[in-house]
Amino acid sequence: MKTVPLKSVMSQNQHRIVLVVDDSLEDRNIYRRYLEQDNKYSYTILEAETAEEGLKLSQREPDVILLDFMLPDFDGLEFLAELKAKYHLKHLPIILLTGHGDETIAVKAIKGGAQDYLVKGRIASESLRHAVDNAIKTAALETKIEQQSQRERLILQITQQIRQSLELDRILDTTVSEVRKLLQTDRVVIFRFNKDWSGAAISESVAPEFISILSKQIYDPCFGNNYVEHYQQGRIRIVSDLDSGKLNKCYVNMLAQFQVKANLVVPILLDENLWGLLIVHHCSTKRKWQQIEVELLEQLATQVSIAIQQAELYHQLEQELNERKRNEAALLQSEENLRQINARLLQMTNQYKQRNQELDQFAYIVSHDLKAPLRGIANISTWIEEDLGQQVAAETRKNFNMLRSRLNNMQNLIDSVLNYSRIGRTQIAIETICVADLLDEIIYSLQPLSNFNIVISPQMPTLQGRKVLLQQVFTNLISNAIKHHHCEGGKIEISVRDLDTCYEFSVTDDGPGIAPEYQNKIFAIFQTVEYRCKNDSTGIGLAIVKKIVETEGGKMSLESQLNQGAKFRFTWLK
Known part of the structure; x- marks a missing residue:
């Protein structure tokens, strides 16, 4: 040979x-x-x-x-x-x-x-x-497809662990063990930061021939200045060769003491705050990381974030439960104490209901996990089309384009769900709002047809509030009136009433109206009078409007008869 x-x-x-x-x-x-x-x-x-x-x-x-x-x-x-x-x-x-x-x-x-x-x-x-x-x-x-399948199985396994257990240590240990096995690498750790950006590896899977860094306090003097902002923004750090000469010297020295030749680092964010890092170390040789490996780690970091928040919430509830038991034991000595215990129990029950509602909000975090598979599907469809080249039939190319269009629509739906989940949980500054100017900006941005008549009452007030939220409410109501109108031309009237503690705004159109059987449903999420595919409606817009209004202390109502237009009313605190 x-x-x-x-x-x-x-x-x-x-x-x-x-x-x-x-x-x-x-x-x-x-x-x-x-x-x-x-x-x-x-x-x-x-x-x-x-x-x-x-x-x-x-x-x-x-x-x-x-x-x-x-x-x-x-x-x-x-x-x-x-x-x-x-x-x-x-x-x-x-x-x-x-x-x-x-x-x-x-x-x-x-x-x-x-x-x-x-x-x-x-x-x-x-x-x-x-x-x-x-x-x-x-x-x-075929190898790429198999890797994708392995990644999906691993994500499913870890997700099931999260759902079946509230033991954070067990979930983190499963994560590092399975990641090291799948990537065939030398060390995987989950690193948690302290307030001064020092920290320690709280979970680790490492090959026997390399040192363990579990529980060791690690301080990188150049981290706070050079890297924290990047990780806060969700950026991923990829190093294929530690000795390439392109890296910060203090960062290289810190990794060299742990025998690292190449590494891959993904931030773990809790409510957009940097909690820690999911780190992969390759110690035997340098290594060129594949995109599919980067995407896998990004997905797992999201799952770890969910697990941490669940465990912390469970611990908080457990502490509250223990506190309640101590209070009950102290109050059992008299009838007055018993009455206080009952009142406390009622209060705690309401708190637990609220906590359960907060758990439901984890849906918005899970929605993040849907984005990576969508990108993966889009990438694979593009790769297949590129590999086939001129062999792609016209009908097949049309189907590829349709697939990417549907993926884009799904992306928009996920973004809408995330926006819905964030209402009331994001800090927005109070500012002075000239409602007349705000409406002019909205109508200009929507660009209705010239034969569409929009009339704004001259009594529009100037008030103090969260401008971006009021803008979102008016934009949804006005755009819905235009989009769902049965004629190319129509009329929309926007008026206001002063109700002492609040203003009552009305958006009235002369469109097709809404039948009585739909009026209690349209404010629910994913509910729409028409098929969502007809005009790219996500079925979330009015649900977002109602949630914003109620979060700001107002109320939302609808008056409509079929073929006689619709009037949406909402109140807004002064």
């Missing part, structure tokens, strides 16, 4: 390694000559005359294997089986070559893991290069 490098002016990025397992020198020379004619790639050819030699050379991890069916020691199908068993390979970039066109052998070869089957007498330079290219790309795509 020998190695024959083929000369080419192509860059190393265009280089491929081909293993030829064939006892015919003449055939091997033909394959080499055909590959030399490739202007796109350069090749290094590894040659083996027997299956045994071929199995040894397979350790060099060639990009593709050209395998003769009839070998001196055993046939190609036996070689395939031995290769899969010996190296635990699932997706083999192998092309089986035979001197006879036997369909039975072809079927067995494909089932055995080969990517293609060629008859020797019919092989031309173009067909060989095309088969090699397809085999490499197909095996790579």
Whole structure:
């Protein structure tokens, strides 16, 4: 067996390694000559005359294997089986070559893991290069899909752990253990910050040959100045080679004491505050991190964030429960004490109901986890389309475009759900609002048709409040009146009444109106009079409006008759 490098002016990025397992020198020379004619790639050819030699050379991890069916020691199908068993390979970039066109052998070869089957007498330079290219790309795509499947299984497993247990230590230990196993790396830790940006690894999975950093207090003097802002913004740090010379020296020195050669760091955020880091260390060699690995860690950081918040809330509830028991024991000594206990129990019951409602708000965090798979689906569809190139039929290309459009609509729906979840939990400054000017800005931004008449009452007030919330309420009501109007032209009237402690605003249109059976439903989330796909409605707009109004201390109401328009009223505190 020998190695024959083929000369080419192509860059190393265009280089491929081909293993030829064939006892015919003449055939091997033909394959080499055909590959030399490739202007796109350069090749290094590894040659083996027997299956045994071929199995040894397979350790060099060639990009593709050209395998003769009839070998001196055993046939190609036996070689395939031995290769899969010996190296635990699932997706083999192998092309089986035979001197006879036997369909039975072809079927067995494909089932055995080969990517293609060629008859020797019919092989031309173009067909060989095309088969090699397809085999490499197909095996790579299958590997990528398998990695995606592994990632989804891991996410599902950890998510189930979160739902089944409120023991934070157990959840974190599962996370680091499974991540290290999946990424086949040397150390995975979850690091928690102190107030001075020092901290410690509170959970770790590490290979036996490397040191443990569990519970060690770590302080990086350059962290607070250089990195905290980036992590606060959710940025990910990727280092493929610690000795590249491109990194901050104090950061390199800090990692070097832990034997790190490459690392991957994802922030763990709680309510947009930096809590800690999910860190992967590769200590044996430098390592080029794949995008799928980065996305996996990003998803898991979100799941860890959910687990931490659940555990902290559970601990808080447990403390409150213990406090209640102590109070009950002290108040049992008299009837007056018993009355106070009952009052306290009622109060605590209401608090627990509120806590349960707060738990429901975790939906907005889970919604974040939907974004990464959507991006993954969009990326995979683009990769498939690019791999197929000009082979994509017009109808298939249309379906790809439709898929990406539906993904975009799903993204908009997720964003709307997140906006709904954040209402009342985000700090917004009070400012002076000139309602007339605000309405002019909204109408200008919506750009209704010229034959659409919008009349604003001249008595619009100036008040103190949260401008962005009032703007969102008016924008939703006015845009709905325009979007759902049954005519190209219509009329909208916006009026106000002074009710001493508050203002009552009305938005009235002359559109199709809303039937009585729908009027109690349209303020609920995901409820709409029409199909959501008809005008890209998410069914969340009026739910957001009602929640904003009630969060600001107001009330929302509707008056409408079918075919007689609709009047939305809401109050806003002065």
